[in-house]
Structure formats: C-alpha cells, structure tokens
Amino acid sequence: MNAVIPLGAAPVRSIVEERAPRAPVIGRIRPGIKVLTSAARQNEQAVRLYEQLVAAGESFEKIGDEIERRCKIRNALAPRNVPYFTCRRADFTNPDVADEILRLYGEDRGDGLKLYRFPVVFAFNDWMANIPNEMATWGTTGRKFFSEYGVDGTRFCKQYAKPERDARAQRAQRNFGPRSIILREDNAIPDGVCNPQGCPQYQARQCNLSARFIFAIPEIKGLGLMELPTNSIYVLQKAYSAMQTVALARGKLTGTRFWISKREFEITRINEQGEPVRQMQMLTVLDADIDISALLDGAEDQPPALAAASEAATLLEGATNVYPLTAATEPAGAPNDGPLEGMALVPETGEGSGGQTGEFHEAETLEEKRERMTDLLSRLGLSAEDRQPNFRVFAHATYGRGWAQRPADVDGMNARLEAALENRDALDREIETAVREAKPN
Template sequence: MAHPNAHPVIAVQGGGAPAAPTLLGQGPARIPTGGKIRAGIKVLTKKAAGEPKAQAIYEQGVAAGHSFEQIERAITEALPDLKTPLVPRNVPWFTVRAQDFPNPEIAREILDAYGEDRGDGRRLYRFPVVFPSDYWQAVMPHELAAWGAHEKHYWSQYSADGRVRHCMCHAPVPVDETGRRTIRLFGGRKTMVREDNGGGLCEPESCREYQQRQCNLTGRFLFFIPGIRSISAFELHTNSFYAMNAAIQKFETVGFLRGGRISGFLDRQRTPFYLTKKLMEVAHIDEQGRALRVPQWIIDLEAPVDVTALLRENEDTETALIQAQLATQVLQGSSVAASAEPLQPEAAESQAVMATEVASVEAPPLREGRPSLEQLMARAQAYGIAPERYQAYADRRWGRGWKINPHGRARAWDELERYGNDPQGYLDKIESELHLASRGRAS
C-alpha cells in the first residue's frame, strides 16, 4: 500500500526519489508564504462614514499603511456598535501595505519597482510573477469556506478518490478521563467531517451557510516576484470564480506548450507571467433570480510570450540534459529489470516476465535519445497501465502537448525508466495523481 505522502503536492524540479517521511513531514507539501498583496481596498460603510471618530481612525490608518483588518479592529474597539464598519470596494489596482509583510520594507520595494502613477498616486496596477510549482493546484489553492471572526468554521475537502466533496470542520478538543482537563494535541487541532450537514456532504444549493452568503469560494495565487528578495512566496487572495477559472485555462495552455511546466520563467528571455486587472462584464443573479451584468475589475493572469519560441526544440538546458541522459542509458544498455532487493520465487518469476515485456518494447533503440509516442505507450502497457489512464495522467503532468514535444516525451520516458523495477508503484502513483487532479478541478 502506497504511503499517503508518497506524492507531494509541490513538484521538485529535476525529479529524483521522494524524500523519506519524517515526524513533521506526513502531510502534503505546502508553499510557505511571507506577505500579502490584496486585490482591492476596503472603505467605510455609509453608517460608519457618518461617524466622525470612525472617519478619523480610517484616514489615520490608511495614511500609516495599516492593514484593513487593523483599521477595522480599531474602529470596532472605539465604536462597539459598528460591527462591520468596512466593506470591500473594487478598484483597478492592487493594494500593497507595509503591515501585510513580516518585513515592511518589502512593500516599498514592490511599489518602487513596479508601481505606476496614473493620476491617483503611486499604485500597483501590473507586476511580474514566477510560480514555484508545475501544479496549478499548488500555486492556486482554493476551496469553499465559511469564516468566523478569527478562524475558519467550515470548508470543502474531497475524499481520497476525488469523487465526493465533504464539508469539514474542527474536531472537538478531547478531554482526559476526569473530563476536566483537555488533552494536549500534537500537530494542531484535528479535523472531521461535519455531521450536521446532510451526512457531511458539501452541497452549496442545500447548505445554510452558503445560501446565507457565509460560505463562499475563496482562493489565492502563490508566487515570487522577480527582483524582490524573499525566501517565502507572496500571496494574492481572490473570491472571483471568473479570475480563477481564466487562470486555470492560462496555466493549462502554457503547460501544453512547455511540456507540462508552468514554474520559473517562461522562455530563455526570462519572460515571467504578469498579474494585472481587467474590467469585465460579470454575470450576477439578484435576489429575484434575474440575470444581471455588472462591470468589475477582475484579476487577469497574462503570459506575454512568443508562442513559437516555446515550441522550438533543444532551446533549454534541461532538455539537453534529459536527452543526454537518455542517450547514455541507451548506449550503456541499462536494464530496467535490475533489482537491488532479493525477490521471493513467485515475485521473481513475475518480475522476469515484466522485464521481458519491457525489453521487447525498447527495440528498436530510441532515435537520438528521443522516444516515440508508440514506444512510450507500449512501455506503459507493459507495466500494466491502461493506455487511456496513462494518457490522462501524462496530459495532466506535462500538458496535452507532451506527445508532440520532444522535451515532453523525454521527460515521460525518463519517469518510466525510474519505475522500471516497480511497475505497481508507478501504477499507484498514476492513480493517486489522477485522484488529486479530479479533486482540484471540482473544488
């Protein structure tokens, strides 16, 4: 049975064997963050704007670069009757505030490097980003979530097979046998399926919180900014279905052209993605069920790259290294049947049959170190992998253009090589990846 942490969310460039599990490494890998860029601003409600004290606190907080959470907290402390004194406002720029970064100097660096003055002061309208993973689910995590004042109350999560979406919540803190003292927890609070919500299923149309607008789609982009020094990624939150859906299409298009890669710079000219905003007519259903269209500034992911350059062969070092490695393996006649561990007689016989089948699909040898699609599919079948499952997995991992891109085919062949001694392990990996992809699409 495969270990639950055998396939981390974050792709490590260059591949290699997965790291051994550790006491603190059992969960899926996450991208650490160290600062927020916000999609808009918050302004005083009509009621709060009528309070001179609230107006003064708001203006002082904005001038001092405080976060809107800090400003709102200061207003509610001074005027307890104002429960929600601030509301979001859609604007064409991004908000960069010193208090949203552990190192406040980073906010100034970002505005100095990429800010523009379009007549309303220096603002951040458009800025370059580089993503740290080839999985869009890792660089744009998202979920349905209901938040309270200080923590998340409920959130969506898919089952291990990616077929059922559950409503999750925090589990009650356990107590000892006396019932008077809580048990000290290792690793933080535990989670559980919410029992009082239709058997724990996440069904927005029948969910009380979703219908009352307490539960909403929420997501964030995780990225680095060229020229801004930080070991942690930055994040940009969004609740826009349109922004996230359009970004997924851009990610998949770029992955199609780059053999599955969306991380790093896009080409040899060090072209990054860009995040900006675009004014769009967005469909909106009012309380009477009427479809309305309202203009909104929506986050837009740009990839200003020469598409033909992405399709050229042998344009980057990684492709050359992979091809050299494959050519060396062919010249040396490396055997996929070699095994470092002794086998039981039944397992040895099965492994020998598998090795014979794999060897048969390796003749004729690879042309110039580049596998053909037929060789790849035949070898996958020899591992016991159904062609349609391998095709679905490869499309997700390297983009749908992997079949016509020598770089993509080389990476696929290299991965098959690594699992030559463990076909069942590779089949388990493929099934796990497809379940993860299915869960990400439906979130």
C-alpha cells in the first residue's frame, strides 16, 4: 500500500514547487473611474478619443497611453470617485467575464448598466492572504522600496538587491530564482526600519499603502480569482475587523458570502493648510451574509447556556494577530487605480485631500460596537478556541438571551472587557463563576 503524504510535506520535485504558490488573478474590478483633466478637455481630439475608448471598454491605462501617443498630452486622466465600481472587459483575461458580472449583478439606475453592489467569497482563512498589503514606493519598473515585518513586529523598509556583475562576462550575473531582497540602508533610512516621519519618499507622497482584496465572485466561472485595489488604511482596519468578526462567529472566512457596495458619508479631512474641511464622499462598504448576533448569543433555540456554548464553540477559532500600518498618501509612481477611496465604514482620504486623515462624526453603530468587542476579545485571549465556550456562558448568564442584539448590553460587555485590559484576573474569576454555576448539579 502506498503511503499518503500530507499536503505540503511532499519533497520538492520541480523548480516551480520551490516557490510559494500564488493564487492566479484573472481580472480586476476598480473602485472608481478616470476622467480627462481640465487641460486635456480643451483638446477636441483627446475628448473624442476618450469617449471612443471608454465606450469600447478599454482599460484606463490604454486610454491614457493612446491619448499621450496621439495627442501628445501626458497625464491626461485624473481619478474620480463615483457611486459604482468599474468592471471593464480590458481588465480581464477573458473579457466575457466582465460582461457576465454586469449581467448578473449590474443595475441600471438611469445611467446605463453599472456595478453598484456585488457578492464576493474569500478563498483563504488567513485575512492577510485575502488582503495582501504593504507600504511601497513605485517606479516605472515596479517597486523601488517596500515594507516587510520582522518576527518581532518591527516594520522594515526593504528593496531588491542589485545583481552582482560578472567580471569575466562584463555584465550582471544571471539571477536564479526570485530577486534577492535586502534591507534599505541609506542616509534617509540608515537602520532599515520603516519610519514614515523621516522617509523622504513618504513625505514627498511617493510612498503609500498598497493593498488589494483578492476574492471570487459567485456564479462567475474561471480558473482564478479577482482583485480590487485600494490604498486606504481605513479600508484595511475595517475589513480586518469585519473578517475577524466572521472568523470568531464561524471559525473560518471561507464559505461566507460578503457583499461589496458603496455609501455616501460626510467626512472631515485636513487640507494642505492644516484646516478641517467637511465634504461628502462615497466609501466602499463590506457586509456579510451572516447573523452575527445569533451566533454570539449561542442561538435562541438552545436551552441550557452551557450546551449552547459548547456546541457553538466548534464553529469558532482564535483571531489572527495584525500589525498596524501607518496611513499614507497616493504614491506618485504607483499604478493609479482610481481615487483615494476604500472599503470602510469610516471615512478616508479623498481626491485632493493631501492624504490627510479623515474623521467620522456619526454615532457608533451596533455593528461597530461588535467589531470593537471582537478586537477586545482577541487582545484578552478570549477568542482562543479553549476559552470561547466559557465566554459565551459568562455573556449569556450576565446579560441574558439576545444580548448581542441590544446596543446597551454590547456597550456593557465592551466596558467590562476594556476594564479587563488592566485587571484580567477579575474578569477570569467572573467567567469561572458563571461556568461553575451553569453546570448541572
């Protein structure tokens, strides 16, 4: 009988298997559009060319290149935030996929068929695999500098090493495998640590957060995933919180149908003069088809609290650690995928804002209260698999059935958890008492 070798334990058999596998991406959905600048609109040929290529479904990169080639106008396009997402044939390896997405999920609200809201399913249970991100400076040939975290959580600034020269051949040595990555060590960053405050690229708005959501769209066929780029720190913060909430409730991210849409919020940003300016902005929102409150409560139809907690705990697992990133502005050399817009319920930087941080002035919603609770549970270690059942018993015994649906009770729980950050022993004793009293005699 042949032995079964676990996945990942088999010996490497090919040069291809030496490298970490990457999910193939077959298309890109963009968070906004690009329009002609005021200067480019003065050129009639550029206007006609723009309208023709947009109608033909060409990518904005090709439209910009064609306008530059034919009209001799550089940087003719500027990003603009709109209530819908851009889904163009030229952005997919199989152009028919774009048409199918619009056919299934597009809406005509009086301005033609547009993609206002669509479902997504993530392929990985690790949120970082679903949203790879970094601080990066882009040039014409790709990344120049980029961030990576060390094992101790330090964010380092790195770059590709220059290939060594072959003295005999009088040329650079051929590189075998991936390009070598080294710490950036120059006058600006002497110790290799990513420090935006002292980084000339960040201060010159050449370095920015570079991230992309990678997902599948239900009912869309193709051997690969799709992506949605973003450069907003608020996007990652809210998406991380949403994913951790789902992971806490279900124990995994795969199999949950999320929905991506846009909503308009009033935000306050800081302009170039350091003054607050209020404006309306369309922000992308990530929702999920899941009843978080029922799962957090242990389900209404479960009779004993302990039994409900034990059964529901099999659906849960601990949260993943995340290192915070520093907000940045639009990189000058990066591929421009649209306005500074992101997947978040809190506001973020907008076009022309100077990359300053926005503020959100509406009251905290129940969803946001639960997201804050998820973060507190993770920080206290209560999202660990062996501690989740006891926490459910404690919550049920303290606030009763349906507590997670009542904002006042969620606030009360958050207050207890925040206090436990300073005194964990008191909360541990309360949980132990609740579990002991819930056990049948």
